[in-house]
Amino acid sequence: MTQTPEQSVRKVSVQCTLNGQPTEFLAAPYLSLLEVLRETLGLTGTKEGCNDGNCGACTVNVDGRIVDSCLMLGAEAEGKTIETIEGVAPAGGLHPLQQAFLEEAALQCGICTPGFLVSAKALLEREPDADEPRIRLWLAGNLCRCTGYDKIIRAVEKARDEMK
C-alpha cells in the first residue's frame, strides 16, 4: 500500500516556554511557528499578513530576539523561550505600549498591532532611550497599511518616556 506523504512524516513533540508557561505541543514538522501558535495552540493574537517575512504582523520574541513566526518552524521552538502578544500585558492591566497605542490612536484595523507591540517592546527593553530614527529603523520590518506610521512612532515614544 502506498503511503501518502502526510502519513510518512510523523508529528514532532516540542517543549518550550511560552509566555512564561512550560508548554508542550505535538505538530507536523513542516508547520510554521505561526501556524502552531494560531492553529495548534489557539493563540490567535499573532497575526498572519504576508506569510513570507515582509510584514512583521507575525512577530514574536524568541530567546530575547524578535523573529517573524511565519519564517520559523514550530519544531524549532524546542527548548526556546517564546513571548507572543498574549504575554505582553501584565495580569489585570495593559503594558505601557498598549496604553500608549490606545491613547495615540496608533491603530485602525489592528492587524499589524500585535507585531508592532512585540517589536517595540523588545526595542525598549534593549534600548530604553531609543530616539525617533532608531525606533523607525527598528520597526522597518513591521508594515501598517492604515495609520501612516506617525501615530505608531508617537505612541512608542510616549511609552518610552513613561517607562523611564
Added chain:
Amino acid sequence: MHPYQYIPATNITEAVSLLARYGPRARVMAGGTDLLVQLRGERYELDAVVDAKAIPELMALTLAKDGALSIGAAVPCYQVYEDEAIVAAFPGIIDAASLIGGIQVQSRASLGGNLCNATPSADGICPLIVHSGVVTLTGVGGTRTMLVEEFTTGPGRNALAHGEMLVKIDLPKPAAHFGAAYQRFIPRNEMDIAVAGVASAVTLDASGQKIESARIALASVGPTPIFAKKASDFLAGQPATEETYAKAGEVASTEATPISDMRGTIEQRHHLVGVLTRRTLAQAVQRARGNS
C-alpha cells in the same frame, strides 16, 4: 506544500550523511528566511530540512588574535553586527549584515545562507568577495576550499556538490591601510532588493594618498555577483582621488552584464554601477585612512 521532516543535525558528519542519503530531496536550513519562503512558494519539494543551527562549527564566529575573521555558515547577521570588535575591523561586512531584511530577518538570516542561496542581488556576497573571502565546503568525501567569487555559478546556483555543505567563510586579516564598503541602490529606504550594489576594498600606501591594490564586486548586474577584475586592476597604483574613483566606475560599468526587469533597466544599472563604485571607493578610502 509537500510535507517534509525537520532534522536538527548536531554535527557536520551527521548533516552531510543526511544530505548524501536524501540527495536533492534534502537541504540545509540556516535562518530559513529564503528556504521556508521557497518551500512555501513550491519552488521545489523536499523530504527533509536539515537544521544547521545546532552544529558548533556552523555557529562559530571568531575574530582571531591575528585579525582574521571566521564566520560560521549559519551565524545570524545580528551576531556579526553586534560584535564591537568585528564592527571596528570589518565595517564593509557590517554594511551588508545590517541591511539584509529588517530586525526580525536579521535575527535569523545568515551570510552563509545568503551566499548559498546565490541570488545575483544578494547583499552579503560582494563584501565577502572584496575581503578575499574563502569558503570551506565539507561533504562525505572530505573538505575543500575556494574563493567566494568562484562559489556562485549562476542565479540560485553554487559550487556545492551533492552531499556537500558550506561550513564557514574565512576572511584574512585586513592589511594595514585597508578599507572596505558596500552600498546598494533600492527604491525605498529599508527592506528591498538591490537594483544594483557595489562593494569596494582598497589598500593604501603608508601616506594614505595612493591605492596599492583594490577589489571591486558588483551585485544585481549579472547572473552572479561579479568580481570586477578590470576595475580592480585599474586601481592599482592610482592616486586616491575622486577622478580615479570616477574612472574606476566607468571601467566597472563595462564589466556589468545586467538585464532589464521590474526593478530597473539595463541603462539604469550600468549608471548605478558607476555611481556606487565611486561612492564605495570614497568610503573605503576614508575607512582605510582611519585604519593605520
